[in-house]
């Protein structure tokens with residue numbers, strides 16, 4: 245079958261499908277060039293920032309601005325998804341954008357998503373991977389490994405460095421990329437550098453993503469990055485933005501299970517309140533073990549208030565000391581948990597933690613920040629805050645501290661949220677979980 249294509253200078257060229265197959269296996273490895281998906285019609289398109297002397301690339305119809313961004317390698321080959329939707333009862337393809345896609349966490353996460361573990365065995369996925377000039381070659385390596393994994397549900401992979409292209413039509417945006425804090429770097433500096441990344445990505449999501457995109461911010465400082473992102477995306481509901489605190493919830497469950505001598509699945513109703521930082525509050529007052537309040541099962545209340553709380557707050561740092569790098573595998577597991585909590589109904593009586601926009605919360609927590617709180621979902625991607633939680637003086641005091649920290653972070657990034665001039669008066673104990 246002949247396919248009309250454009251080379252980078254937009255001359256029309258005709259290829260036979262066998263040539264296309266060859267080209268699509270070889271051309272994507274050219275640095276600046278990637279490939280169009282040949283979908284249902286066997287038509288392909290290209291948009292390519294390519295040097296003039298580089299290879300010609302396939303394209304179909306004249307590019308319409310709403311068409312798909314470039315695809316990678318084997319994912320550009322012919323397939324008929326609609327037929328498979330019918331014969332295999334597959335659902336409609338969903339677009340999942342991932343930033344920091346060449347990083348450690350993504351290296352675990354992408355393979356879970358592509359395998360069907362996250363969105364289900366009947367859900368085909370398109371992965372849209374955002375990197376940078378720094379990582380574009382590594383990103384091609386990631387795409388090659390995805391090709392070699394032969395995942396039946398993985399129907400498209402595209403890589404790029406422009407969030408306005410990569411986030412096109414994204415229904416999920418998993419924002420992992422962030423600069424790690426280097427030696428001697430002030431926390432305010434980290435907030436500013438990463439804040440700028442998240443401001444740009446928020447603008448890009450606002451411009452090109454699905455209007456109902458669900459955004460999970462992982463890159464640290466994730467609460468304030470999520471706040472910056474949502475403030476720069478006014479056309480997307482603020483409720484759609486999450487900061488990942490599920491890893492903290494999982495860590496808290498693990499410690500409670502260990503102390504009580506039970507398996508993890510007996511621990512429920514664990515809330516992480518506040519910031520994904522060393523001021524976070526793992527709530528043992530409302531948590532349950534085997535259906536009983538934790539305080540009735542774990543009688544050592546001093547342990548709960550001191551050791552347990554600090555262990556959860558600093559788990560990331562201890563892990564960095566052992567591993568020499570921050571949690572990647574368990575973080576990716578917790579991202580999967582966070583997504584699955586939004587797309588499956590929350591078990592009766594239970595809840596999950598997520599950093600969400602605090603406007604309208606029933607707990608008296610300051611509005612206008614991204615604060616981790618207990619959520620329930622009907623499984624439709626949305627959530628509601630849990631109302632029937634109790635507070636005591638200890639919990640209130642701790643929550644006030646993490647709230648003060650987030651308000652200070654917010655003042656520090658006012659220049660990125662459109663709220664005036666930044667004033668950075670961060671409390672001395674403001675630290676990421678990984679910082680000791």
Ligand SMILES: NC(=O)C1=CN([C@@H]2O[C@H](COP(=O)(O)OP(=O)(O)OC[C@H]3O[C@@H](n4cnc5c(N)ncnc54)[C@H](OP(=O)(O)O)[C@@H]3O)[C@@H](O)[C@H]2O)C=CC1
Nearest residue numbers: 344346347348349375376378379421422423463464488491
């Ligand atoms: N919320 C949570 O529970 C957790 C959050 N984290 C956070 O997740 C983030 C990613 O962790 P991980 O995948 O292990 O990190 P990696 O260092 O392996 O990858 C991070 C990616 O961030 C990107 N990046 C963006 N801007 C910069 C920059 N200025 N300098 C360097 N790299 C940059 C890089 O990709 P590129 O060059 O393509 O942009 C890099 O691949 C970190 O911020 C970490 O602190 C980690 C664990 C738990």
Ligand SMILES: O=C([O-])CC(=O)C(=O)O
Nearest residue numbers: 560570571676677678679
């Ligand atoms: O501090 C870090 O970079 C790692 C982190 O968030 C964690 O382990 O919870």
